[in-house]
Amino acid sequence: MQRPPPAGNPRRDGPPSQPRQSASLILARDGPAGLELLLVQRNPQQRFMGGFWVFPGGAVDPGEEHRLTAVRELAEEAGIADLDPAGLVLYSRWITPEAIQTRFDTQFFVARAPYGARPRIDGQECIDLRWTTARAAVAAYTDGELALVFPTLKLLEGLRAFATVAALLEHAAALVVQPVLPRVVREGENARVLLPGEPGYDV
Numbered sequence: 001m002q003r004p005p006p007a008g009n010p011r012r013d014g015p016p017s018q019p020r021q022s023a024s025l026i027l028a029r030d031g032p033a034g035l036e037l038l039l040v041q042r043n044p045q046q047r048f049m050g051g052f053w054v055f056p057g058g059a060v061d062p063g064e065e066h067r068l069t070a071v072r073e074l075a076e077e078a079g080i081a082d083l084d085p086a087g088l089v090l091y092s093r094w095i096t097p098e099a100i101q102t103r104f105d106t107q108f109f110v111a112r113a114p115y116g117a118r119p120r121i122d123g124q125e126c127i128d129l130r131w132t133t134a135r136a137a138v139a140a141y142t143d144g145e146l147a148l149v150f151p152t153l154k155l156l157e158g159l160r161a162f163a164t165v166a167a168l169l170e171h172a173a174a175l176v177v178q179p180v181l182p183r184v185v186r187e188g189e190n191a192r193v194l195l196p197g198e199p200g201y202d203v
Helices: 067-077 136-142 152-159 164-174
Strands: 018-029 033-040 057-059 090-093 105-114 127-130 183-187 190-194
Touching: 018 067, 018 127, 018 136, 033 067, 033 152, 033 164, 057 067, 057 190, 067 105, 090 152, 090 164, 105 152, 105 164, 127 164, 127 190, 136 152
Parallel strands: 018 105
Antiparallel strands: 018 033, 018 057, 033 127, 090 105, 183 190
16 A cells, blocks of 8 residues: 655654654544544644644653643643543554654553543644544545544554444553554655555565
8 A cells, every 4th residue: 555654744864863752642432423532633834744633642741751741732732631641541652754854752542531521722733623433534534634644544544443432441451552663665756654564664
């Protein structure tokens, strides 16, 4: 499958940069159509990933634990502040390819949304939000209606398998999370992304 390199992030020549630690939160609730997830849209004026829909998250501050970062970013970007960091479950970890200039080592956590939570955007870093099923989000991306960065898309594709928050949390609790480091492979003027285990990744 041909995949473009991550958007909004120029390629880097020379030795890879050190990825910055970051954390994101996949906030989930049980909705009429099944498992619903919270996505926020980054301000198009942002230099990094402007206009893309992502899970709330951001860089880890010095001395801060990843779960605290995820909770803090959720409060800042979506106005939900009453979440217990201890209740977050590690779900996935993605590292930006070495060929990309700005790199992050991101831990993705899952958590159940507090009862009656009403998220609201900050209007600066994020300009919109939506509750959506993973299936609907992937379909909107395929139809060109929703801009998604590569890790978000791949996570949403996997999250289509879960019908309830309980099923997702049970699955996440049993995971042994290994870091995913995609590779950007250049083919002439074009580039594509390979995941570990795919043909050509180790070449």
